Amino acid sequence: MTLQYQGEQYGNKTTFTIRIIGNNLSKSSSNYQIDLLVGDKKLPTFTTEIHQSLSNCLKEVYLFRKHNGIQFDEATEKIVSLFVPYDEVLYNYNKYALFRA
Known part of the structure; x- marks a missing residue:
């Protein structure tokens, strides 16, 4: 699954x-x-390439963004590849880790 943000x-x-x-x-x-x-x-971005959970991957991206001056606009989310519906549900459930305050 591939997503893009502005x-x-x-x-x-x-x-x-x-x-x-x-x-x-x-x-x-x-x-x-x-x-x-x-x-x-x-x-x-990663100290390790593979994680046991999607939540851990997104937490690592969040920390990387925080320390490297990167800001995403959550409203610009766009899925740009074919995906399995389960992947979208799992991502939506865990993306809070990516957009913490």
Whole structure:
């Protein structure tokens, strides 16, 4: 699932893209990886590449945004790829971690 947001980094307007990659590596758990792109450039956001939950991935993106002057406009959210409806439901349930005050 790929989402785009309009926003700014240090006052410069840009587009932010979040790619959520869900991998079912075992029958007992799912693993998630998120890529954060500013324009076309991938940012090195993660200390670990794979997380056990989507919530943990989004928390890490939030902390990265906070320390790097990145602001998303939540109202500009746009899904730009085909997705499984379950992924959208799971993302909507967990995206509070991305938009904390």
